[in-house]
Amino acid sequence: MEKDTDSMARAPLRLLLLSTPVGPLGSGLGGGVELTLNVLSQELARRGHTLRLVAPEGSTLGAMAIEQVPGTWQPTAHTQGPQVPIVLPPDSVLAAMWDYGRQVQADYDLLVNLAYDWLPFYLTPFFRRPIAHFVSMGCLSDAMAAAVTTVGERFPGTLGVYTRTQAATFPQPDQFRCLSSAVDLTCYEFCGNPGPELVWLGRISPEKGLEDAVAAAAQSQMPLKILGKLEDQAYWDHICQRYPQAPIEYLGFLPTHQLQAVVRRCRALLMTPRWLEAFGNVAIEALACGVPVIAYRRGGPAEIVQQGKTGWLVEPDHVAGLVDAIARLDQLDRRACRQQAEAEYSLSALGNRFEAWFRDILARYGTDK
Numbered sequence: 001m002e003k004d005t006d007s008m009a010r011a012p013l014r015l016l017l018l019s020t021p022v023g024p025l026g027s028g029l030g031g032g033v034e035l036t037l038n039v040l041s042q043e044l045a046r047r048g049h050t051l052r053l054v055a056p057e058g059s060t061l062g063a064m065a066i067e068q069v070p071g072t073w074q075p076t077a078h079t080q081g082p083q084v085p086i087v088l089p090p091d092s093v094l095a096a097m098w099d100y101g102r103q104v105q106a107d108y109d110l111l112v113n114l115a116y117d118w119l120p121f122y123l124t125p126f127f128r129r130p131i132a133h134f135v136s137m138g139c140l141s142d143a144m145a146a147a148v149t150t151v152g153e154r155f156p157g158t159l160g161v162y163t164r165t166q167a168a169t170f171p172q173p174d175q176f177r178c179l180s181s182a183v184d185l186t187c188y189e190f191c192g193n194p195g196p197e198l199v200w201l202g203r204i205s206p207e208k209g210l211e212d213a214v215a216a217a218a219q220s221q222m223p224l225k226i227l228g229k230l231e232d233q234a235y236w237d238h239i240c241q242r243y244p245q246a247p248i249e250y251l252g253f254l255p256t257h258q259l260q261a262v263v264r265r266c267r268a269l270l271m272t273p274r275w276l277e278a279f280g281n282v283a284i285e286a287l288a289c290g291v292p293v294i295a296y297r298r299g300g301p302a303e304i305v306q307q308g309k310t311g312w313l314v315e316p317d318h319v320a321g322l323v324d325a326i327a328r329l330d331q332l333d334r335r336a337c338r339q340q341a342e343a344e345y346s347l348s349a350l351g352n353r354f355e356a357w358f359r360d361i362l363a364r365y366g367t368d369k
Ligand code: UDP
Pocket: 028, 030, 031, 032, 033, 034, 035, 201, 202, 203, 227, 228, 229, 252, 253, 254, 255, 256, 259, 279, 280, 281, 282, 283, 285
């Protein structure tokens, strides 16, 4: 009996991973989900599981084979209001991706949803195979709250999130399993002797609060490098007009290898989210380079940063707190930053958490629900 359980626990899984429909993988439009999908698929493949990735046409993800699905991208959820009805464009790539999933489901043990969208939650009871839903943002709309909660009630154990604070934004936080995130540590080089610059990473969009990082850089007269997808041109133009003298430099959206080459030479990463950041993959990427993180005490970063050791957490929306933290950067140890990334955010730790989650779902729901 024990032997059977053991061999079940080791048997390779056949997994169908369905990506976000807001843009192709590699474009940066998917934000941190792209990194999560990258590290997760890499680690699951290394462990011998069979994977197929489904993503919008034009996607690339290392050497992973991808089922490229044409269609119109989904508008990003964070640009919609809380009461906005569900939107599906004509020729929806999201609908096409899940139609593909429906057709091939019999070839897989489990479907894994990484789209923060209503449709896959709504469709869950209509699928024969179980679906693991990895929810990548906090609760942004009433419609999502209802759809996610219903799945949690009907299929307990199938909802995953990055962090506890993220789960707490939904009506029933206990429905979620916390899975955190990871970085491929071999891709990020430690740097013990940084230059004078600070860095800010992320999608340039109002919920990310870039203007506070720019204001803090201007007040401290510390140069700030900015990297990331320019999602909202008007927002960026407004920042540039408001702080014409700020010592900032925008380097565009860089792939991981180039990104870490810039980040590791910086004194600190600034994270200034206005919204409840679900995780903040950029925080663990910086730590992996030995770069401390100065962040608002809000959402994921508050669960990542070790106060006074690997960064400073400051009162949300207070530029003065950022300026004060910048002045105290010398108290932090860059080695401790890299060590935290190694101890808490390794690929193998992520693989263990996700594998255990998938096996628990399969033990509960079998191959067919
Ligand atoms: N990123 C990147 N190149 C850049 C700037 C950012 O690849 O020039 C990536 C970064 O590595 C991270 C993602 O964009 O994985 C942002 O994810 P995060 O979880 O911080 O925020 P989200 O966009 O999901 O809100």
